[in-house]
Amino acid sequence: MLENLEASSKYVPLESQHSRERLQAIDKSHDTVPPKTRPAAIVASGRNIFWDCLPHAFPIVMTGLFLVPHGRNMYWKDADYDYVDPIIPSLQFLAKFHEIFMGLSLAEIVLDCVCSGLLSSNGLPLGLVTAAYQVSSLTFFGSWEFWASCRLSSSKRATVSRLALLGLIFIVFLLTLVMGPCSAVAIIPNLDWWDHTNPFPEGPERAFMRYKPSDLWPTFITTDLIPPGCADTMSPDAEYCPYSAYELVKDWVGAHQNQGQEPNITIPGHGGVTRHLASVNVYPSLKRKGKMSTSTIGYKEASDLGAFWQYALGQGRSLATPSRPRIAPGFVDGSPLKKPEVRTICVEQYEWSTSYFDLPRHDLTVTDDLWWIPSSILQSQPKFRGLFSNTTDGIQSHVGQFPTIFTWIDTSSLVDGPSIGAVLAVNTPNESVALVTCSVSAYWKPTTIFLDPKSDMIVHEELPTRANKYDQGQGDLGTAIKIAVDWADAMNRNFTDDNGLETTYIQHMMERYNNNSSSPVIFSEPGFGQESIPWRISTALGLYLTEALARVQSTFWNGTVLCHTNKTDQESVFILGNLNGDDSQWWPQDKSFIDYAHEQGWAELQFAIARYGYGWGFQGKTVKLATAALVLQAVIGTVYLGLIISGIWKPSSWATMGEMLIFAINSSPSTVLRTAATPVDKHRWRQTVKIRKMETNTGSW
Secondary structure, three states: OOOOOOOOOEEEEEEEEEHHHHHHHHHHHHOOOHHHHHHEEEEOOOHHHHHHHHHHHHHHHHHHHHHHHHHOOOOOEEEEOOOOOHHHHHHHHHHHHHHHHHHHHHHHHHHHHHHHHHOOOOEEEHHOHHHOOOOOOHHHOHHHHHHHHHHOOOHHHHHHHHHHHHHHHHHHHHHHHHHHHHHHHHHHHHHEEEOOOOOOOOOOEEEEEOOOOOHHOOOOEEEHHHHHHOOOOHHHHHOOOOOOOOOHHHHHHHOOOOOOOOOOOEOOHHHOOEEEEEHHHHOOOOOOOOOEEEEOOHHHHHHHHHHHHHHHOOOOOOHOOOOOOOEEEEEEEOOOOOEEEEEEEEEEEEEEEOOOEEEEOOOOOOOOOOEEEHHHHHHHOOOHHHHHOOOOOEEOOOOOOOOOOEEOOOOOOOOOOOOOEEEEEEEOOOOOOEEEEEEEEEEEEOOOOOEEOOOEEEEEOOOOOOOOHHHHHOOOOOEEEEEEEHOOOOOOOEEEEOOOOEEEHHHHHHHHHHHHHHHHHHHHOOOOOOOOHHHHHHHHHHHHHHHHOOOOOOOOOHHHHEEOOOOOOEEEEEEEEEEOOOOOOOOOOOOOHHHHHHHHHOOEEEEEEEEEEOOOOOOOHHHHHHHHHHHHHHHHHHHHHHHHHHHOOOOOOOHHHHHHHHHHHHHHOOOOOOOHHHHHOOOHHHOOEEEEEOOOOOOOO
């Protein structure tokens, strides 16, 4: 309330440096000026500490309560929960209340700091007097009212306090911009994948691949890896043979021979799952060269994943109960699963020497970088011998009578050479012969796969990577694979076609490109890329070879074994793919299966189970940034509360704009501000103002 200046401690109006003479006059006339002629003041009455702390404690407690579920990575409900729609809007209202209280707390802290600055001996620039009421105003931070106040004082102490206040004001401004979204992010549950906390309550499920880890993905592919029954097409092992994908790739070639499309073939596997065999065109601007990168998930890994899901359904396991579970296999020791990736590059030649021919390097980008391969390798094969019989100065004459012929080239003698090479001679529509040479580089690449069985039965990769990323040097190529010619020859089986002609699988596949096209567009003429012969041959070879590598070490008889241990430590052993169980104990009678598997050194798998639904957790950058902003606000409020409770900081005696306005109205006129007009220039905003405290017991200011 307003009182006589003789009352207890009080404050007098705002003082400009240019009105000091007026204040000095008032000071000197203290004992003679009648009370009614002196400036009125606001009485410095005490403030209740409870009400001072409440506006700051409330948002701090709310922030803590909201962040606890995130720290516990708490799962709430499945995505199909019936009452999600009415609950989430209610949480949005709660987030708005949280935002309001945080804004009130920050504004009051800034106001208290401004009041403290006005009471100090150094005062504050005029532009900062109303800063507490404009901390959310972008106009304020873009005006001279703020920037003119950033001018530092000549006093070191005043400079430090000024910088601290400016920093606080700017931080509060940033927080007010993001408090609303941050509060909503913290309170409203996120729809995402969450770890299943107890997927195996019935007992642990432990899976072992009956291979040592070093044998799972061999780096030298030989005939030793071909199942014995692959010589017989009626063998049950046929699906694991190198040539098992022939019909699949041939059908794609026949259906898409004139479309120039990048292939993405869906391949079925055991357990009802499918996977993708896909190629991408690397450096498509190289019109005369076909460079493709092809990859797929391993046949065995995909089939094991599908079989494990069928097992969970058949046995009624808890992991199958969520509305949308996700299963991701991995090794217990943390090492990754791997997949084959094959990069093929082909170039055609209409001229070649009787001494050598060109084989393109597998890392070919924009320059012609070739290996020289002796032509004697081809001349030693009867089916190629005729290509060199009518040559003149190394130039092949038009010999359209030659059929399409194919052979693999051993590249083991080449330093840093490709996995294997290939040569194909094809007829052209103008009755000439094109010799297409290809380099094939294969790798085992790390991958992370998962199955989302209630959405689809496709085995997905967590981070699918386009192959051209690796060509640009932005990733690990993986482990290089060498391929023996005799293993590759198993892909190119001899057979008699529908016309009674003797041919091979690969030759027959390539003839579908050549013989079924009536246009010379299929040859690499200027302006054509994916319609060229090199691109088509590179695509078909990459698809065929990649799928063959995906089936290495995938035999049923060496299938993955699953061991379930119930609560009484009784083991049940299943071979994934034979889910009826295995009543016979084919391991030593005096050992548990787990002990036996460890003695054999078999690779142990583990299945990470997740569920799709609502929950709280520090997942993603958005949640982490929101948490950082909320924690910063809570820290500012906590420090302020600590200073108040400890008595180090005493809140000012005024806290409203009205009280501040009373000081301004009752202040002495300033000669500097007397001629001010809007917009106010920066020099006037820099004027230092302060509030003087009068001690009535001594009768001095």
